[in-house]
Amino acid sequence: MSYAIDVSVDAFDKLPVPTLRRVIDISGDGTNNDGSSLEESRQRALQKAIVINGLPIGAEVENGETTAEYYERHVIGGAGSFIIPADSSAEFQWAIINKLVREVSSISGETAL
Template identity: 45%
Template sequence: MLHPVRALLVLALTWVAALIPTMPARAQTEVDLALVIAVDISYSMDTDEQELQREGFAEAFRSPLVHDAIRHGMLGRIGVTYMEWAGSGDQQVIIPWTILDNIESLMAFADRIASIPLHRAQRTSVSGAIDAAANLFDGSGLEASRRVIDVSGDGANNQGRSVTHARDEALAKGITINGLPIMLKKPGSLDDPDLDLYFRDCVIGGPGAFMVPARERSQFQLAIKAKILLEVSGLPPSEEPLIRPVQGDATRRANCFAGEARWQDRFGN
């Protein structure tokens, strides 16, 4: 027979052990927005375009308008990570999840973007970019009222699984995908002349999804700033020409396998 004190200790330990499985996990950091910035570094992006893209994102996070939009959120803070992508096996987080909640953190984040060395890689896998970006939310340590992937790119998917399958799986998780189709150059043999249509029909989706096409070099950085501002504020896009998604007949639909078909026609694999 156990000593009364020892019996009481055993009972207490048993009670504590029974409670452990029901104890809440460590609280995550609450933010108004968790944002993955996914930027295209494929060979179709020349170094001038890459530099404009990088500087555009840096300037966006230096903007007082973006600072005000963050401050006026419910919690006044967002979480952001910066990822580069190219082919189906080439996605790399350049800046890990970072909390932006004051001017110092925003300026430091902008400086980190501006200091990223430029490099390029083969192929274009928009589906791989979406899959990798969606997976980043699981290990973010953030609890966000909105989760958004910001995909910028100058070409259609030509490697990896179907872009629509990747998009639909991300949307099923409650993630919104916004787009920045880069249309600064005259399309070549592997390029999509209707990249804005492609992004509209095959890439973006989710609550409040939108895209901001970049058609002029002089407006590229402004387009990036407008996009980040809309994502941070959670406001719907306006009907300004810079924001308007598609030129021409809105009834036209994109072929979501056009990139794969062009690659197959030219290279046969």
Template identity: 40%
Template sequence: MRRLAPLLALLAALIARPVAAQAPVWDDVDLELVLLADASGSIDFQELRFQRQGYADAMADPLVISAIRDGAHGRIAVTYVEWADAASQHVVVDWMLVGSAEDAALFGDRLMAPPREAFGRNAIGAALMKGVEMIASNHHEGFRKVIDFSGDSANNWNGPSIAAGRQAALDAGITINGLAILCLVCATGRADGYDLEAAFRDRIIGGPGAFVVTADGSEAFANAVRRKLILEISGLEPPSRHAAR
């Protein structure tokens, strides 16, 4: 019994010692992708649902799944955020790993379920900063980090400037790609008197391999989203600036 006393004392000390906080587990992925979708006042409820469905369908497309599987890790980390006013950015789907058709289906289910919570006038600079924050605070480590920004305007009515949001992303090593929405299910485009694609190219996108694609109708939107995801996941660029028209 005397021989056991020191051992028992040591065990008691180990048990009493506070357990050190475990370091977060980092998931290695080929891409960290923030999908920043327009939910400002110019996007009605029908169009918002249409956008969500377009991204859900695109993520589950066999060509997109194939592009994911062809990566070194065979999976990406993705989150979907709807943006509007500077104080109104809603995380619809929080970070999740997508590496299979089952994962993509789950992403779609999570995307279509929540109600709309983002409202207000355009705050593109704040939206870009939200994308930077989402990448900086996750527990994933990707070869590439991309903010996929979509919108039907390049105007910034409140919050930080577009230039400030763009620079924050570039300083963090994040590429910003753009989807310029000329029209979804509306009768006319919304780019009032200016070239929306050119405005995206000149003011919003940036970083290695950054590009803009456009959508001017429901079918074009679905095709543009699918094509853009394949390009982003594969780390490629469209062959021309009008490739997705």
């Protein structure tokens, strides 16, 4: 997760034009297992006003937390951030559609800077 956040932040930094919104969606079925510290990567994104949403899959428990609780506590952040849990891979399709509707419906009609 931290690696994906770091790559996404770098990609936003390289955009040739400013953007009105910056959103990273992280999906997965467990905890951070590659890259640097998740907290450091998350804070770097949040400092640049990048919102991180989560789509946790499954309800596995690790260290006393479900996957959704882990995402809520350690992954998502920023104004309007959210998680949409999917209890199985089959429910993931519904979660993606729900996420897209939620994100698109929050666009205010403003144009990019």
